[in-house]
Every structure is written in C-alpha cells, then in structure tokens.
Amino acid sequence: MKKVQFYVIADTHYFSKKLWVEGRSIEARSHTDQVVLKESPEINEAFFKLIENDTETDTVVLIGDLINLGEKLCHEEFTERLRQLQQKGKRVLVLTATHDYNGCGEDENGFVAAGYNENDTYHVPNTKRCELDEIYRPFGRDKAESEYDMSYSLNIDGYRFILLNDDGNGHTDCGLDDEGNKWLENEFIKAKENDEPVILFTHHPVITPYPVYENVAPTEMYGRHPVLKEMMMKHGVKIVFTGHTHVHTIRRITDGKSEVFDVGTTSTVSAYGKIRKVTLENGVADITTVDLPEKIDGIPGGSRQIAESCFGGYYRRLIDTAVKDYDAFIKLGHGLVPADKANKYRAVIKPALKAFSSINMSFAGKVGKKYSGLNKAEIKKHKGEKLIDVIFVILDHFFQGDAPYTPDTYEHKVIHGALLRGDRIMKTLGIKLSKYINGIDSLWELAEPLVHNTRTGCDREIKIRLTDEVTYEKN
Ligand SMILES: [Fe+2]
Numbered sequence: 116m117k118k119v120q121f122y123v124i125a126d127t128h129y130f131s132k133k134l135w136v137e138g139r140s141i142e143a144r145s146h147t148d149q150v151v152l153k154e155s156p157e158i159n160e161a162f163f164k165l166i167e168n169d170t171e172t173d174t175v176v177l178i179g180d181l182i183n184l185g186e187k188l189c190h191e192e193f194t195e196r197l198r199q200l201q202q203k204g205k206r207v208l209v210l211t212a213t214h215d216y217n218g219c220g221e222d223e224n225g226f227v228a229a230g231y232n233e234n235d236t237y238h239v240p241n242t243k244r245c246e247l248d249e250i251y252r253p254f255g256r257d258k259a260e261s262e263y264d265m266s267y268s269l270n271i272d273g274y275r276f277i278l279l280n281d282d283g284n285g286h287t288d289c290g291l292d293d294e295g296n297k298w299l300e301n302e303f304i305k306a307k308e309n310d311e312p313v314i315l316f317t318h319h320p321v322i323t324p325y326p327v328y329e330n331v332a333p334t335e336m337y338g339r340h341p342v343l344k345e346m347m348m349k350h351g352v353k354i355v356f357t358g359h360t361h362v363h364t365i366r367r368i369t370d371g372k373s374e375v376f377d378v379g380t381t382s383t384v385s386a387y388g389k390i391r392k393v394t395l396e397n398g399v400a401d402i403t404t405v406d407l408p409e410k411i412d413g414i415p416g417g418s419r420q421i422a423e424s425c426f427g428g429y430y431r432r433l434i435d436t437a438v439k440d441y442d443a444f445i446k447l448g449h450g451l452v453p454a455d456k457a458n459k460y461r462a463v464i465k466p467a468l469k470a471f472s473s474i475n476m477s478f479a480g481k482v483g484k485k486y487s488g489l490n491k492a493e494i495k496k497h498k499g500e501k502l503i504d505v506i507f508v509i510l511d512h513f514f515q516g517d518a519p520y521t522p523d524t525y526e527h528k529v530i531h532g533a534l535l536r537g538d539r540i541m542k543t544l545g546i547k548l549s550k551y552i553n554g555i556d557s558l559w560e561l562a563e564p565l566v567h568n569t570r571t572g573c574d575r576e577i578k579i580r581l582t583d584e585v586t587y588e589k590n
C-alpha cells in the first residue's frame with residue numbers, strides 16, 4: 116500500500132483582524148481565554164506556511180472550531196486561505212464544530228458573534244449551522260463517497276478516512292445518532308471488505324484526556340462515545356484523532372483483545388500551539404508533533420511571546436506584578452480580576468500572594484514527609500526551589516501534555532506526599548471529594564495525571580499498528 120502522509124490541525128479559532136481594535140474590550144476578552152485571539156491569524160499562517168513548504172505531505176485534516184464564534188467574516192477569510200492551500204496542491208479535509216456557528220433555537224450554543232471597539236463589543240453577522248455545509252462542502256465533502264448529515268467518508272490512497280461531525284450545541288450529547296451509527300458501522304464493514312485501514316477523525320474526545328474531565332463535563336465528550344469505542348474495538352479500528360479540549364495527549368484503552376487510541380491535538384493558538392504529522396506505511400501509523408515555529412511573521416517575540424502572553428504565562432505575570440506593583444496588577448488583570456474587589460482586598464491579596472510566592476520546595480517537602488518517604492537531607496537540598504515555579508511548570512504542561520515530574524523526581528514525591536496527607540485530613544474530617552467531583556475520591560487521584568504522564572508515556576509521538584487483532588468477522 117502507498118505511503119500516505121497527512122497533517123491534523125485542531126481548534127484554529129481564527130479571528131479576523133478587522134473585528135477588533137486595541138483597547139480594554141479585546142484585552143478583557145483575551146485575559147479570560149486560554150487561547151490567543153489577536154494573534155490567531157499570524158499563528159495559523161505560520162502553520163499553513165509550514166504545511167505548504169512540506170512537499171511530501173499533500174493532505175491536511177482540520178477537525179473543527181475553525182474560527183472564534185461563528186462570525187461570517189472569519190469564515191470568509193479562513194476559507195480563502197484554505198482555497199490557497201488547495202491551489203498549492205493540498206487536499207484539505209474539514210470538519211466544523213460548535214465554535215463555527217451560532218444563532219437561535221437549535222443553533223443556540225451560548226456564543227455571540229461580536230467585534231471589539233476600544234471600550235465595547237458590537238454584534239457582527241453570524242453563521243447558522245445550516246450554512247456550514249455549503250461553506251465547507253468544497254473542503255472534503257464534495258469528494259466524499261458516502262455522507263451522513265455532515266459526517267463523511269472517503270478513500271485516501273487506499274486508506275478509509277472517516278470524519279464524524281459532532282458539533283452539538285452544548286446542551287445535549289453531540290455525535291452520531293442511532294441512524295448515524297448504523298451508517299458508520301456499514302462504512303467500517305465496507306472498508307474491511309476492501310482492505311482499507313480506517314482512520315477516524317472527530318472534534319470531541321472519545322477517551323477522556325484527564326479522568327476528571329469526563330466526570331465534570333460529560334457533554335463535552337463525543338456523544339455516545341462508549342458505543343463508538345465498542346464499535347472501533349469490534350471492527351479493529353485503532354485510531355481516532357480528536358481536538359476540542361486543547362489538550363495534547365495520546366490515550367489508550369483496551370478490552371484485553373483489541374485496543375483503541377485517541378490522539379488529541381492541542382489548539383494551534385494555545386500557549387504552546389502544535390499540530391500532528393502522520394505517516395501511514397507498512398500497516399503502521401507513525402504519529403508525531405510539529406510545534407509552532409519559533410519565528411512567526413508579524414509577532415516580534417515569536418512563539419516565546421505567545422507562551423508568555425497566554426494562560427499560565429499570563430497568570431504568572433499577574434502574580435509577580437501583584438507582588439511588585441499592585442496598581443499595575445489591577446490594570447493587567449482587567450477583565451479577569453474585578454478592579455473594585457482587587458482594590459478593596461489589597462491589604463489581603465498582596466501579602467497573601469507574596470507569602471505564597473516565597474514558599475520553597477523544602478517547606479513543601481516537610482508538609483507530606485510522613486507519606487512521601489523523603490529524608491531530611493533530600494528535603495534540605497531543595498531550599499532554593501520555589502513551589503510557585505513547580506506549579507507553573509505543571510500548568511505549562513496542562514494543555515501541551517507530557518506532565519513534567521516522573522515518580523523518581525523530588526517534585527513528584529513532594530506533591531504525592533502532600534496530597535496523600537490532604538486525603539488523610541479530609542477522611543478525618545469526613546469530607547468526601549466525590550460529593551463535589553463526580554467519581555473522584557482522592558486529591559492525588561485528581562492531580563496525578565497532571566504531575567506525570569499516566570497515559571501512554573508520551574503525548575508527542577507514537578507508532579500504532581493498524582492491522583493486527585481485528586476481531587471483525589464477515590457476516
Ligand atoms: Fe476549541
């Protein structure tokens with residue numbers, strides 16, 4: 116079978132430069148988002164350029180949340196760029212998702228298409244869900260051999276690519292209904308008969324990225340994901356590429372006979388934007404990660420500037436500023452920290468943050484010493500390391516995956532010990548965590564996947580055999 120290479124791009128959240136001007140209004144929005152909006156055109160362009168320059172890879176799959184919040188203008192500009200990719204010889208396959216539409220009734224998803232004046236927001240023309248088929252039909256569905264609603268299936272050089280639309284409005288399950296699942300199963304059966312290994316794509320996660328996610332946000336999973344997983348196992352379909360969570364992870368489940376992988380790709384416009392490059396050859400999918408290039412046209416500080424301005428980088432700057440210059444902190448926190456409350460509690464917040472920032476890792480080590488097994492000498496060695504730095508390293512990995520502290524590290528032992536002690540205290544006080552977080556009984560259970568990679572061991576890359584252990588039998 117021919118070697119096939121393709122890119123997977125998730126959650127581009129493109130926002131037009133024509134819909135905002137510098138001012139308090141766009142700042143307020145940016146400070147409450149975990150993706151960058153203002154620089155989204157430059158960042159996505161950096162990835163598109165990289166793909167254009169890769170002459171060996173002719174296919175690009177975009178798996179939804181293409182634009183910010185259903186703004187018509189954003190779709191116009193975004194599809195224009197996709198057309199240019201096609202003109203450069205790229206095969207562009209698109210799925211839309213919940214951020215790509217909004218409106219009333221069925222389209223009511225809590226989003227409003229808006230622009231940003233200096234101090235205010237204003238309504239801009241929106242896109243209804245029913246308009247998306249026509250807008251994006253030239254990007255994949257026009258070549259589909261089979262379709263169900265906006266899901267579609269096509270042969271890519273001997274492989275069966277199936278893209279499942281799951282753009283629910285957030286109020287109910289998303290994903291295929293019963294009829295849709297019959298269609299999908301039929302596609303699996305036809306693919307097997309034609310010896311086409313199946314590669315699946317959808318927007319929402321099929322396997323939860325972190326255990327807590329599925330418990331607190333069940334409607335943010337792919338709808339009827341247990342049915343899909345069972346069907347994948349039954350028909351030997353190994354891989355589904357997903358987005359939505361902006362969490363770059365590789366998850367695996369097995370029933371003892373077969374296994375399924377959910378390869379999640381972070382948003383291009385997250386603090387550490389990434390895409391996936393995949394090679395299918397000799398029955399193996401070789402899945403890798405491509406980072407946002409260091410240098411980005413139009414962004415003087417490149418990828419470093421993005422990381423420092425978004426999510427963890429921004430929160431860290433906020434805390435450091437509060438300690439050094441409280442008035443600057445109030446300004447910097449616009450949109451996130453209410454100025455009146457920040458002023459009112461100045462005498463509490465500033466010293467509290469100062470005290471928190473000065474806690475060192477040897478002090479933290481003493482908290483859980485009884486449970487961590489650390490000795491005095493080891494604890495003393497970490498006097499110079501700050502707890503806040505460790506917390507922000509963990510936060511930095513929340514979306515980009517590969518949680519940083521393996522079980523042999525001092526940091527892992529400290530957090531483990533401290534949280535086991537916390538679990539003990541809660542037990543003594545009769546506090547049940549599961550009362551607040553469904554299905555989670557311990558603080559350590561909650562935190563462990565964020566401290567070290569408890570999934571497949573590496574979120575950046577994996578090689579998956581596509582063809583073994585297929586349990587499907589004809590008839
Ligand atoms: Fe998204």
Ligand SMILES: [Fe+2]
Nearest residue numbers: 180212213359
């Ligand atoms: Fe999403």
